[in-house]
Amino acid sequence: MKSNLNLIWITLVFVGLSGCASMSGDECATSDWTAIGYEDGARGHTTERFSQHRKACAKHGITPNFTAYQTGRDQGLVEYCQPGRGFDVGSSGGQYNGVCSANLEGDFLDAYNAGFHLYSLRRNVNHATSSINSKERELERIEDKTKQKEAALISDETTTEQRIILLADLKDLSERTGQLETEIKDLYAVRARYQVELENYQVAVSDFGY
Numbered sequence: 361m362k363s364n365l366n367l368i369w370i371t372l373v374f375v376g377l378s379g380c381a382s383m384s385g386d387e388c389a390t391s392d393w394t395a396i397g398y399e400d401g402a403r404g405h406t407t408e409r410f411s412q413h414r415k416a417c418a419k420h421g422i423t424p425n426f427t428a429y430q431t432g433r434d435q436g437l438v439e440y441c442q443p444g445r446g447f448d449v450g451s452s453g454g455q456y457n458g459v460c461s462a463n464l465e466g467d468f469l470d471a472y473n474a475g476f477h478l479y480s481l482r483r484n485v486n487h488a489t490s491s492i493n494s495k496e497r498e499l500e501r502i503e504d505k506t507k508q509k510e511a512a513l514i515s516d517e518t519t520t521e522q523r524i525i526l527l528a529d530l531k532d533l534s535e536r537t538g539q540l541e542t543e544i545k546d547l548y549a550v551r552a553r554y555q556v557e558l559e560n561y562q563v564a565v566s567d568f569g570y
Contacts, residue, residue: 388422400436404449443570446468446470491547
């Protein structure tokens with residue numbers, strides 16, 4: 361049994377390197393379809409994945425061994441449908457495609473949902489941080505524009521008409537500065553709240569044992 365597993369994993373390495381979507385005729389003819397099915401199952405792929413293999417090999421006039429593929433996929437799904445894998449998939453923002461059997465899906469989904477909630481909390485913090493950074497960069501650009509227009513306003517070369525336009529521009533820039541400062545302050549408060557939620561959940565999820 362151990363030697364068979366070693367053979368499967370060796371085959372998986374070659375399959376992963378070659379990429380099934382572009383399998384050559386030799387690869388289609390010589391591939392271990394049980395190993396390929398195992399790999400696809402262990403990655404949570406649906407049976408649509410076999411259709412992709414079949415189409416790739418059809419170009420070379422070769423029909424993959426579906427029975428062997430399905431046998432391997434069933435074995436791979438047992439590995440995939442464990443709670444630990446479900447949590448990993450969820451916490452990375454991955455999608456679950458309903459591939460687990462009824463006796464494994466309940467625990468898998470509980471773990472997946474726990475992981476996905478963690479992912480969502482992290483995403484909230486990251487989104488708030490991104491928004492803060494974006495608005496702070498805009499604020500810096502406005503400050504630079506303000507300095508430039510203030511310098512132009514007091515320049516001896518600036519005409520009266522130009523000063524009127526500059527004063528209007530400075531008023532708009534000042535209003536936008538106030539808006540940004542308020543938005544940034546609010547975002548810092550929002551991010552702090554998200555951060556507390558994330559930290560509390562990280563403590564809770566550490567007890568789940570995933």
